[in-house]
Amino acid sequence: MLKTTIGKLRFMGYFEGISLLVLLFIAMPLKYWFNIPQAVSIVGAIHGALFITYCIVIAYVTIKTRWNLIWPLLSVAVAFIPFGNFILDKKLHKLEKTYG
Template sequence: MLKTAIGKFRFMGFVEGISLLVLLFIAMPLKYGMDIPQAVTIVGALHGIFFILYIFAILYATMKVNWAVKWGVSAVAVAFVPFGNFILDYYLKKSPYIKE
């Protein structure tokens, strides 16, 4: 999976998507429900790092594969939606780009 530009992008999408879900559904409830703000501090910082790496993966895949603009824009947009990366991955698997 990590041998191709799309494979690297898909992996980073998975990692970034999981980190967003952990931030929203575990760290935020810990902060506001149990008064443990350190959870958001730690998970938020990790999510930020993964988000930056995800953006680099988008740029790399876009340059390497000559992606259409819709894929790059979609990849950035779904990063802000819970489960969005997994939905994009589903559509990406059905596209000709996955056969890089």
């Protein structure tokens, strides 16, 4: 997966998507149901760092593959939707064969 340009985006998308799910479905319930606000502080910081890295990788892939504007915008948009990166990954897998 890490051998191609789009493969690097797919790899980073997995981590960013997982961090969003951990934040929403583990850290947030710990904060509001069990009164452990540190969970959101820690996971939120990790998620923020991964999101910034994901955006940098999107910029790298866009420049390297000369994508039109729709793919980078779609890649950023799905980062805000739970399970969005995993849905986009299926489309990126097909593109990976085209662009490399």
